[in-house]
Amino acid sequence: MKHLFLLFILSTTLSLAKAQTERSFDSISPEKASQLIVGGTVRYADFGAKGDGKTDDINAIAAAHEFANKHQLKVMADERATYYIGGKDQTAIIQTDTDFGKAAFLIDDRTVENRNAPIFLVKSSQEETKLDSISSLKRNQLKIDVSLPQAALIAVTNSNVKHYIRFGLNPTNGSPQTDIFLVDKNGTVDSKAPIIWDFDQITEITALPIDEKTLNITGGIFTTIANQEPSEYNYYQRNISVQRSNVVIDGLEHHISGEGQSGAPYSGFVSISYATNVTVKNTILTGHKTYVTIGRADKPVSMGSYDILVNRALNVSFINVSQTNDIDDNTYWGIMGSNYSKNLLFDNCTLSRFDAHMGVANATIRNSTLGHMGINAIGSGTFLVENSEIRGRNLINLRADYGSTWKGELIIRDCTFVPAGGRSVTASLIGGHNSGQHDFGYTCYMPEKITIENLKIDDSNHPKGYEGPTIFGDFNSENTRASYKEPFPYLITQEVNLKKVSTSSGKEVRVSDNEWMFRKVKVTRNE
Incomplete structure (x- = not known):
């Protein structure tokens, strides 16, 4: 139970992204649109954001990104603005460089319509491809029989085999056999991220194109007003969800306020999945307060609650990342969790924990200090x-x-x-x-x-x-x-x-x- 959200979010976020991008925000005149296109930059104020810390600006923020995505424009926040984001079921899709600068973002989780909806979803504009012709794979296989337009991430599942059959206070019946690896356009597997399981059968296999251009997200001072729910396994994903390869997040801050006597856990303010070559650097995050609930074994357990989450991702680096609270304070849960990932790096980090739940292939920690977990x-x-x-x-x-x-x-x-x-x-x-x-x-x-x-x-x-x-x-x-x-x-x-x-x-x-x-x-x- 403790990490069932990890399976749930992977099935919900992709469909959520599709639904959000289908919404239309035609809130500016043709003349204004032409000015923005010529200028090459979109600001949230152009689409009606107040930035006063009181008015809910999420619709304007989403509209600005939708317009920027359509016309391949950079998005910039206003330096002195405080953008209030209430509980609406709305996600802003990021597909172009975004500079949050010194702007503040106040995310209010006290009354939320959909706790599974990210605030920002960093998403590729390219479509995934099903590879139905591939019926099996072998560990360390060097090549798969496929021809692709470009390099891709391959996500493969065999639901007939169960791995990670958990033991302890939160036992499970396991998760479907899973792997994710890299191939070039000719199907040659990247030897630094090899296939790690034998797949005698495949129930689903998908190629996700790797964007060649790096997408940069810089700055931003984010504060989450914590939810006030009962302490149960209802994970919140009100976050920045990265589901695109070749992304750099630089200079972001995340703070937490309003944690009380009870609360539902969080699945990572910076959440990275179905991606490769993602770097988070010069960033300050915050550990979440630990709450206790009753686990599957009908005994009290502490709920994992994260500010960093990496799922089904390769070549993910955290460089010069620290946290606001004491890394030795065990009233806060360990800040990081991961599953099904490869080649993870902490470099010059001061954090309370490095963690790989359902497996990591290759990991490096250097020049860092890790705290109580x-x-x-x-x-x-x-x-x-x-x-x-x-x-x-x-x-x-x-x-x-x-x-x-x-x-x-x-x-x-x-x-x-x-x-x-x-x-x-x-x-x-x-x-x-x-x-x-x-x-x-x-x-x-x-x-x-x-x-x-x-x-x-x-x-x-x-x-x-x-x-x-x-x-x-x-x-x-x-x-x-x-x-x-x-x-x-x-x-x-x-x-x-x-x-x-x-x-x-x-x-x-x-x-x-x-x-x-x-x-x-x-x-x-x-x-």
């Missing part, structure tokens, strides 16, 4: 963390609800690990849990190889009887003898290489408190 991930490929400070419970937590699986390699270089932000805990570098008793829909792996070089572990504040940090947490406290049976075997790490790993406590890094489970791991120490 640290790094949470499952997936495949190479996960690289370098020149960063991690302040979570573990250096990397492999999500137990999806099997703590990482099919590939972890590399940690030139980092500092402050366990639990400096609270008194027994430190473990790699955390997770897998009992071998649950079918997640796929084979679960620990990283085959882990390389840790030049790591400083600040474990100066530790509990009484502390014996030193461990490489691995106790992934399964029941797996302590040869007679233990795993119906769904969990494949253990083969090799760990440690070089220049130091601790503030002066105690040596141990393998694990569960010595039996990790008895066959080869650990090489080069101090």
